[in-house]
Every structure is written in C-alpha cells, then in structure tokens.
Amino acid sequence: MNRNTAKNIANRIFSIVSNEGGTTAHVFMSQGQGKSVSVRNAAIENFDDSTDVSIGITVWFGERTSHIAGNDLSPTSVETLVKKACEIARAMEPNPFALIASASLWPTNVDATIQSLNLSDTRELSVRELFDLAHIVESAGLAVPGVERTNDASAFFSRSTDFVFTSDGFETEWESSDYGYGASFIASKDGQMEEDGRYDGMPHFSLLVSPDEIGRIAGERTVRKLGAVSIKTGKMPVIFSRDVSGLIKSSLAGAINGERIYEGSSFLCGKLGERLFPEGVNIISDPSIPVFGSVPFDNECVARRRIEFVKNGVLTSWSLDLKSAKQLGLTTTGNAGTISVFYMENGKSSPEDLIARIPYGFYVTETMGHGPNRTTGDFSSGASGFLIENGKLGRPVNGATIAGNLLEMYQAVTPANDLEIGRYHSPTIMVNEMTVAGE
C-alpha cells in the first residue's frame, strides 16, 4: 500500500460517510512487517514472522461520533465497517466534547518535518542474520563467569508505514523502523536462582550497541545479583538507576493528564504553578527529538510542540487534548494519546557522586508491581538492587519494598547527569528519603 492507494481507500470512506449523512471522518491506516528469532544453546528456538495491516475510522455526525477498527482492507469489508460506524454514530446521543481539530491546529510542513526526523531504516534482516545476532548475544553472555544458562536470547526487526487522512484535508504518512536484540540469563548460588538481562532497541540498525557488548552486560547484570542480602527496614535515601528512574516522570505524566484534573482524580489538582520539584529540575516533552515514536502531531492531528511541563521545579502546564482543554477552559497542548518524548533533564552530579554522599541507602535497579496511586500520590513498590554503604555500592538486595508519597518524593529529587534520550528518558535519580522495608 502506498500513499495513493491509501488515499483512494480514505476517499471511498469519506464518500460513504458523506452519503450516510456524516459530517467528518478521520482515517488512520497502518501496515507493518517484522521478523524475530530467539535462540537457546546456539539453535533457533522460535521464529516469528508477521505482516499486519490495520485501519481505524472515526466518524462524526455533528456531535454524535463512533470509532471502528479492523484489519481487512478489502473494499466490501471496508464498506461494511464504515456503514457500521455510521449506524452506531447515528444511534448515539450528542456529546458536546466530541471535538475536531480546526486546520489552524494542524502541524505545518508536516511531510517535511517527518522526513527530517529520519526515523526509518530500510535495512531488512534475514532469518540467518537475526539468528547470528541473537547467537552472538547469547555466546557473549554465556561466556561471563557464573552465568549458567539462557533464559531468552533474541533479535528482531520491524518496519511500518502509517497513514492519516481526514475528510477536512489533513493528510500525511510516516515510516518507522525498530531493530533490537538482547538476552537474559540465569545464574544461581546456594540454590537461589536469579535472572536479569539487557536489551537494546533503536530505529536505525547502526545505532545499536554491539551484540557482544549487550550479551556481556546481560551476563554481568545476572551474576551481580547473586548472594543477595536483605536490607534494614527504615527511612533512607534511595537512588533509582536509569533502568527504573523513568517512574518519576511517568507518575507525573499520569497525574497532569487534563481529564484527571477536570474530574479531580489527580493528587496534583490545584498545583499548577507550584514548585513541585527542587530548583533546577526540568521535565520536558520535545517531539522534535528523533527517537522511536516521535510524530509531530497527536491523535487528534493537533501539532505537538516542545513543552517544559516542569520548569526550574515549577509545574507549568497540564497535558491536554481538545476535550480536556475545553472542559478546563484552556487550549490543547497537543497531547491527545501520549506525551511524546517526555524526559527529565540532567542534573549536575555524576551517579557516582550521588552514591558517594550516602552512608546507608538503597540503589534500586528493578521495581515490581503497581507503584503510584495517581489519586492520592501514595507510592509503594517491590524493589531490588544494591545496598549503599559508606558511599559505595555494596551487596545485592532483593525482596524489599519502597514507599513514600509522590509530592514528598518529587521535592526530594536530585537528578544525575547521565541522561541518554532514546535509551533512557531520565537520568539516574536520588530521592533523599523513602521508607524501605526488608525481609
């Protein structure tokens, strides 16, 4: 399917909707292909191949609307789908928040902007090449002393083309690709097994860390978990490694969602303009940074832009779509669906400097479970990682829990300087005090 065939399908849909009495329609189409291979003991264990197409159609009959999705693009099937969507929409009641972005909100030069993001690699990997990559990762990991066996070793690539057409004239397409490999391993000591690993994924094959290095890191991460001890129950500083530090900004993303603010279900209601984080902390969405998933408009075709949601510690904006913006009497921020490329900026200290400040604390590399409660701001999670003793990383810890309240945790944040957008959307983060419970 190229843009012309996709546009023909969309135009057919628009004419059916119009004949049925509809006022507007949006059509999203996607086609993708991918392959993945996993290996165990130097032989292929699983081979998966997929080609997918999908279509999503939203129709408006004034303030009446419905959404339909399918994966059969044959003309008869599409016609059935569209008529069903129209039938449902006509049976709906009007909803004053069933809004459509006006052309002034669309991104300008959208095709050129997408081109400049350069998020598509044309390289195809054969089953043999994927096997070779996964095999190198597995061999490098198994070579690490102490690694006993493979839990998973795999390599994949996928490519997709997405199209959007609206009956009022917005259209574009974007290609994306995703390449990756990695492994996880098993090691044991005194009958206690541990598993860990490392995976890398990038839109361009050439940006991946070498498979040897990924395998070695995966193996080392597994072995370093052996001989875990329990941690003392009490209040102490906690450092979140980059594997898990994204939970701080993710918890913020959920809590500044306009719909939650409007219904009063966020612990951040009423906190716009307040200093939530220490001075110097910035949390930013910047869709112009070319990483997987960067698209210059949101699910409502509204242009995305760079927004400093937290600037110098102060909460400056909610995350809004058309509906929540109208409900709150504000304008959309282009965040229908998600906040694109949302990251916390670097601080000044290195992770080692942060660790060096702590006489006794917990360096967390994995969390398990639900985590934040967006309504109350309470946070509780399972955690494992390493003891910090006298300013140095010590023995591994598992089976612990960490708890606190996000408002207090935000105030106690110190980011390190090891941000690596594309792999980690937050640097290492220290939280001065949380409650840790050990076994």
Place this chain on the structure above:
Amino acid sequence: MSLRNTQVENRFLGQFKTDEAGLLATVHDALLGADDGELYVEFDETESLVLRDGKIESPCFSPMQGFGLRRVKGTQTGYMKSDVFDLGILRSLGKDMQTIFSNDGTYIPAMTTPQTALYIQSTPLTRDLKERIDLLKAIDAYVRRDQRVKAATVSLVGRNCEVMIARPERLVSEIRPIVRLNMEAIVTNGKDSVSVNFGFGGRKRYDDLFDPAVWQKHADKMLADATALLSAKPCPAGQMPVVLASGWAGVILHEAFGHSLEADGVWQQTSTFKDSMGQQIASPLVTVVDNGTIPNRRGSLSFDDEGTPTQRTVLVENGILKTFMHDRISARILGANLTGNGRRDGYRCRPIPRMTNTFMENGASDPKDIIAQTEHGLYAEVLGGGQVDTASGKFVFEVKLSWLIENGKITSPIKGATLTGTGGKALLAVDMVGNDREIDPGIGTCGKNGQSVPVGVGQPTFRIKAGGLTVGGTEVSG
C-alpha cells in the same frame, strides 16, 4: 464426536474457499516433516462503551480476523500469520517454515478431544446500543446518588471470539464469549480524594450484568471501600501476620505459585520450582488447583489454543508439588500428561503454558476464627494486580485496602501498599485456611511474554505468619 460449531466453521471455510477435507489436506502438507503444529483461525469482534463524567464517549467496535500456522520440530517453533484468508498464502507459509528447521519429524496426533462447550455457543453481543447506554446511565446515576462522588466512569465491554483449530487429523471449533462491566468512582470528603473501582463478568451474555440487584450490590461495596479509604491510616512497613480475604485475593497464588509452575520455565530450567516436584513447597494446609472447566468463568476454555480439552489439575496437594501446567511442547519434552494450558493472545501469538482459573481449595477454619486468633496483623481485603520473577520466585501484589487486626478484632482501615514475598517460602508460612472459598467476580487479565489472556483466581480466607510476606508501607514501628 469432537466439539464443533458449524457457524464458525462455515465462516472460515467459506473465507478460505474450501471444505473441511481441503483445509485439513492443506494443513497436512504445510506441516510435513514437523513433530507438531496446527492452524489457528480466529474472528474476534469487540464492542466497548464508556460513560465518563455523565457523557457517553465515542463507542468502539473492532472486528479483527486472521490465522496463524505453527510448525514445531523438537524444541523449535516457527510461527507465521496472515490476516488475509487464502489457501495459497497458507501453503506458502508452510513452505517458508520448512526451510528454517529440519524436516525429518514424525507428526504426533492429538490423543484427546474436547466434547462439550462450557459457555453459550452464540454471540454475546445481543444488546443494542440504546440498552447499553441506558444501563451505563442507570449505574452512573446510582453511584452519584452518593453526594461524595465527584466523578464516575462506567464501562461495558463485550467480545465475540470465534476460534477454529485445524490439525491434519481433526478440527475443533467454538465461540468464546466474554463480557465485563467496570465501574470507577472518585470519592471525596472535601479534603482528601480516593479512587475506587469494581468489575465483574465472565464467559456469557450481558444478561447478568444488566441485573440491578447485582450491580447495585457491587456499587454499594465499592462506595463502602471509599468510605474506609477516606479514613485510612498509612500502612505499616515490615513483617507481620497477613490475613488474605477470600476471592480475588487469590492473585497471590497466581503470582507466588502459578507462573512458576507453568512448564515452559521447567523444561527451559528457568523456574524456581524446576526441581521441586514432589517436594513440600507450601504448608500442608494448602491445596492449589488450576481448573479451566468451570462453566461461564472468565478463565475457562472448552479447549485450549492447541485444541486440548481443559481440565481440573491439582498443582499443589497438602503443600506437595504434584503437577506443572503444560502446553504440548512442555508435556512432550518432560514426558508429562497434557493439562490443557496451551494458550495464546489471539492469532498473532504462538501458544505457551498459561493458567486458566487458579485457586486454593477450602481448609477447615471458620474465617471469623482466623481473625479472632490473630493478635496483631493486617487483613488484606481489596487487592489489585501482581507480578513475579519466576527465576528467583520473588513476587509482589498490590493491596488497595486493608485493615489493622488488633487483639483478634478488625479495627482501623489502612491505605494501599505493595506486599512482597518469595514463592518457595511465603506459602510455607500459611498457618490457617478458611472454609469460605470464593472465585473472583471475573476481572483478571494476565500478562506473560507480551501476551494477555483472561484468567480467574480464587481462595478461601487464609493467614500467612509473620515472616512470610514483607509489607511495603510507609510507617516504621519502634
């Protein structure tokens, strides 16, 4: 006679433009030289309706269809899928996979055949939009009678999934209905706000969900939870006895035992219980079963996604590990009997060992006595989800609302927290098991290897001694 649904088969055979003999011959040729494998064909239409902030949001309807061909040789699996129904595509997928693995296998036929369907064999999507809108509005109005409710969301989801599994020697097919009603409220006392929710459903028509006596009871309970949470104290941190409520709290079994007893982790030697067969892994009071045969339950299946009939499998009997949960690959490699646990998240995915409905059987204690005989501890009443690391056996689950037990009595409500433990240890510390077993109301979805499937859990009230679990609150005693 095997379990067949003519309507389902006519749909798919019509789309493939062939008859049963033609399809089975094509599958036979596609799997030449394989040890195992099958064609899995699916049509899945989901409709959902959400009422939020008093308004019906854009309804969604999504019919999806496709098929997957799986080829198994030894421990190697190839999987290819298509959303275009065409025998030529099916043949070429078979040929493509023959080039990847060796072709000297001997096909192992299925030995057992499903007989009866455990749920209705027609679409559950029988209520028109108006009826569904009226239901959501009635529930919304009922919940908002409580003046403390400042926001409510009610949703209704129904799914009609038609499945056909073809092996060279036989074909099985059925309809798998599933419905679910969910309600959520933000409740405030003017100072603090809390979020509460409740859901229920199963493999059936919407009808039960439309019964006001049923949803009013659930809405009342949800609002009572909110009342408790609004006066809840911070959760303690550390070690203490924990009494788990009957029903959905069985999510602890799903995490502590369930995933680690799925047999892919056994033959791959990655599960903490890989060498524990016949060993004491729980207190003698504990018997845990996986049962996919309970009519109309969310986790039930007449046959699994490899075509094997589901069954009641005793996993742990009086604390002793008796059986793992198998798909066809793990059963063959480990020389074990099939248990009907080969499941997949639709035609895009290959099957792997998964739970169905997993629960603890009744013990002898009166649940009141379990509380009365606990001097100081936590009664975990409303639970959320959980997670496990099957290699170490470390697991967590979320308690949304619990109560302090002081001198044998339930006293103050306690805020939510994460609890953690180790599969091999936590249930050895069970010292009282109640006689009030309940299965959850039909809300569970389980994720593994990126695949989500509906499951059930359940248990009677039971107690874990101090040391079995770590409570992840904020309050440090002493």
